[in-house]
Amino acid sequence: MAETPIESTPAAKTSAAEPATAATRSGNGPVLLLDRYQINADRPLPELSTPSASAFAVDDRRDIGRKLFALVCTPGLPLRHHAATALRGSQAINLLPLVEWGTVDWPPLGQRCMVVVYERPMGGRLIDVITTEGGQIPDHDLQRRVIEPLAAALQEMVDHGIAHRAIRPGNLFFMDADRQALVLGDCVTTPPAFDQPVAFETATRGMATRSGRGEGTVADDLYALGVTLAFLHLGENPVADVGEDALLYAKIEHGSYASLCGGGRIPLFLLEPLRGLLSDDPEERWGLRELSLWIDGRRMTPIQKRPLPKPETRFPFAGHNHVTPRTLAHAFSRNVGDAARALKEGQVDPWVRRSLNAPGMADEIARVVEMARTHAGEPRGSDDMMVAKVSMILDPDGPLRYKGYAFLIDAFGTALAVELLRQGNAKVGAEILDQNLPGIWLERAGPGSGVAAQVRQFERLRGFLHANNPGGGVERCLYELNPGLPCQSSLIIQDYVVDMEDLLPALDGAAGRVDTKIPPVDRHIAAFVAARFDEDIERHLRAMADSAESRKTAGMLSLLALVQWRLGPDALYGLSSWIGGLLGPVIASYHSRTVRRDIEREVPRLVRQGSLPELFELIDNAEQRLQDEKGYRAAVEEFLLAESEVQEIESSDSARAESAERLGQQTAAMTSVVVTLIFITIIFLNEIW
Amino acid sequence: MASSDSDGKTTRKTNWKALSLFVLIVGLIWISLPTMLMVVVGMPPTFVAWIIDRSYQKSATYCVAGMNFCGLFPYLMDLWMGVHSLKAASAIVTDVFALLVIYGAAAFGWMIYITIPPVVGTFLTVMAQRRVAQLRTLQRQIVEEWGESVAHSVTGQSH
Known part of the structure; x- marks a missing residue:
């Protein structure tokens, strides 16, 4: 990274x-x-x-x-x-x-x-003040200058219904030049906790990748506040030399307090809030109420760390002797090949069954391994999938881990977005959805207030993923899950389009710099519109998915015309010209050459007006299209009749010769009879007169 | 023609057509022998044509009969308007020029019968070709206005 x-x-x-x-x-x-x-x-x-x-x-x-x-x-x-x-x-x-x-x-x-x-914070960054100017905050001032203002800030965040998720010494600033007013710094420019070192995250969220730590709650902020207090008290990072995995293992095995503060002497008055804030049990961890009571002077008994039950034996894996299934789950996700081998060779089962005394967990793991064997060669039987499922069993509260992804379930969107940013695609994210890993994770999470809604949301996302037409796919999931993500289309990525109102002006501008032979609506733009536009555009998207180029182009134009009609602007000269150049197949979809010529004559005029709705009305006028279709059918019928008559004439030469002879003979007979009658009449009259 | 009744006895059916013709000829001979003489001598080409024309419509017979009668009729008029006697009739039927006119007219009837059918056939062929040309022009105009797909749809249907 x-x-x-x-x-x-x-x-x-x-x-x-x-x-x-x-x-x-x-x-x-x-x-x-x-x-x-x-x-x-x-x-x-x-x-x-x-x-x-x-x-x-x-x-x-x-x-x-x-x-x-x-x-x-x-x-x-x-x-x-x-x-x-x-x-x-x-x-x-x-x-x-x-x-x-x-x-x-x-x-x-x-x-x-x-x-x-x-x-602008005039007093600078707290950590800079400490490191460069030696302005360490004395312990007795920590409550007044740090804890109280940050507790007030967190209360503000709670009132706004959001968690800060970026509390660390490096993100604390003094607003005033006298360095008395401490404030929490930025928390909006990245996904939640994206820039947080692992030390400032709970073990559960710390095991996730930076993009997968999730929105979190004030409890996570209070944990980060506890870590920050410990750092400020010690004047340095006590775990600076400890690797991320080692720190996570230590937090899980020995507890956060022991891992972060174990090496330093904690004054008595700080012992209580640090133990409370750094509690690894979210139920036990201090909330804002407990912190406020402490600030108000009410002292409580420090929370005592309950030691984890020690297993009979340790499980050596990837250079660590694991004593908890949680650390093993984390290690497995980092070493999939070795993990798969250990699972298939049955090394894990005895440890879980006997040492952890968890036969239920061991049975579940055995079932997953057996299923992987049964479906060997299929995606659901892959090592990655098997290890992901086993990780869920070993650490049900931990992040969902798969092929380098490790995210809390509410952070799937940001994880997808960051994968796209780094890899240029979101293939693994799509695999996760396709394999319904979030659904499996949520099923294990059991019934809960938000679980049903999340299950529905992921089902909806899977529907989008499997919809291969424009407006679907993993791109749609990306924009549905990340309301603040700009459109990632290569055509307009540099325009940072977050709001629908900015899409058409961005495309209008792009018309001057991109190859206008490619259509202005790609999969990203279609998905962006589908996710952010408050109109029913299914019909347009279906047309865009048509195999016929004309229907596709007409669908694209109708979609953009609808957006311009609803959101403006009035004139889009560049985009109109761009689309005007792509209308060939649509115009060619009319059968009548006369209609085609009329439309071709009109297009430049409407392009100069910059109106996509009028352009669409011209090329896809329902009445005109109906007339064209009727005319075409009549022409086909007329052509068919003419052809059949020609065939009939050409195929009846011998019959016509017979018929001609018969008719000729009759004509000769008639001629003879008529001549006779005329002749007799003339002779008779001549004789009489 | 013989036929069998229910008793198995054979009875002879009366040929009324032949009988009527016989009575007519006998009647005509009795009424106008000179005219009948001229008809018998002048109309053999028609009789021959009737014999050899095997068609249902007997067009050749009509052709020859008409022209043959045209050749005979002026002489019949001379007979009827002049002395209507066997002698006068004999004089006519023994006149080579008169026979040449009568039989020549019959030959002209054969000529009509031979020449008119090819002329009519040629005329009909020309008419058909002209119609084909008209239809092809119409098809070209349709294709020019509605495109090749019109022709393809016809081809598709014919397949």
């Missing part, structure tokens, strides 16, 4: 589509957000940057003296849309005030990026 995802954005890849306009590429000049906030790309503020977002100075054009800064997000990394919406303009105390957010053309990356504008 790149330390700073911003360095490995798809912009470079997708700019293969075409680079941004010259204006956005040239230089690092300032850009404007909402015609008000001037973001200065040439004035970076590395001291305020986060691992995933770079900070730059901002000038407020309406309030010149206001001190602001902007975090420029990693393109493709989903923003915490709902959190940003909730916190925008909020006057929450002890939270870094989020002033505004939106997208701008960002010259250094040559594409549009999401930026989040904050009030």
Whole structure:
């Protein structure tokens, strides 16, 4: 994983589509957000940057003296849309005030990026103050200067219905130059806990990948607060030299408190909150109420760590002697090949059955292994699938682990988005859905308040996944699960389109820089519209899935026309011209050459108007199409009649010769009789007169 | 023709057609012998044509009979308007020129019978070809307006 995802954005890849306009590429000049906030790309503020977002100075054009800064997000990394919406303009105390957010053309990356504008903390970052200026907060000041403001901040977050999920010493700032007002920093520019070191996550969420840690709750924030307090008290990272896996194993086997604070002397007054906040049992862990009571001076008995039941023997695997199934599940997911071998050779069964004294778990594992043997060669019998299922059995509360994915069930969307960002596709995510792993995980989770809704949601997602038509597939799942994810189509990725209103202007702009022989609606755009547009577009999507190029193009145009009709803008000259050039198959779908010529004459005029609905009305007028179809059927019938008459004439030469002879003989007879009658009459009359 | 009744006895059916013809000829001989003489001598080509024309419609017979009678009729008129006697009739039927006219007219009847059918056949063929040309032109116009698929649909149907 790149330390700073911003360095490995798809912009470079997708700019293969075409680079941004010259204006956005040239230089690092300032850009404007909402015609008000001037973001200065040439004035970076590395001291305020986060691992995933770079900070730059901002000038407020309406309030010149206001001190602001902007975090420029990693393109493709989903923003915490709902959190940003909730916190925008909020006057929450002890939270870094989020002033505004939106997208701008960002010259250094040559594409549009999401930026989040904050009030600038004048006292700097707490950790910088401690490390560079020796300004460590004395223990007796921790409550007043850290715990109380952060508890208030968390209460604010609870009031907004969101968890912060980015509490760590590096994300605490002093708002004032006197460094008295401590605030929690940014929490919206990345998926939840994306930038959190493993130490600040509970063992359960820490075992997930960075993108799969999930929204979490205030309980997770309080845990991170406990870790932060421990770090601040010790003045350093006590587990800096410990690897991630080793730290997770230690947390699970010895408890978080012992793992993080075991090596240091904890003062008595901190013992109680640290034990409470670092409790590994979510039920026992301190909530905001307990923390408030403690702040108010009510002292409680510190929570005592209950030791884990020790198994008779340890299970050596991947360099660690495991004493709990949870750590083994984690190790298995990191070493699938070895895990599969151990499972198939029956090494795990005796340990689980006898040492852990869990015959039920052992039976379940045996069933999974047997099923894998039965379905060997099939995806559901693969080693990856077997180990994923066994991991679920060993650690039912842990993340879902499969082929490098490890995510809490509510973080599947962000995990998908980050996989797409890194790999350029979401094949493993699609496999997870296809194999219904979330369904299996939820089934094991048993009945719960949110489980039924999640089961329904994943069923819906599987429906989308299996719908191979435009507007379906894994792309649809991606946008359904990530409301803040910009459209990932290579045509407009650099435009950072998050809202439907921005889609058509982005496509209009793309018309000038991409190959206009390809259609302007690809699978990503179709899925984006299907997920974000509040209209029934099934009919349009079905047409786009048609094998006939004409139906496909007409469906695409009808979809875009509907979007323009509903959301504007009034004129889309570039996009109209782009689509106008693709209408050949649609025009050719008319049978009548006269109608085709009429439409071809009209198209340039409507393209100049930039109106997709009118363009669509021209090329897919129902009455005109009906008349064309009727005319065609009549023409076919007429052609058929003519052909059959010609065939009849050409095939009846001998019959006609016979008929002609007979008719000739009759004619001769008649001629003879008539001549005779005339002759007799003339002779007779001549004789009489 | 013989036929058997229920008793098994054979009875002879009366040929009324032959009997009527016989009575008519006898009647005509009795009424107008000179005319009958001229008819008997002048109309053999018609009788021959009737014999050799095996068709149902007897077109050759009509052709020859008509022209044959055209050749005979002026002489009949001379007989009927002049002296209506066997002598006058004999004079006519022994006149080579008169026989040449009568039999020549009959030959002309054969000529009509021989020449008109090919002319009619040729005419009908030309008409059919003209119709085919008209239909092909119409088909070309249809294809120009509605495209090749119109022809393909016909081909498809014919297959």
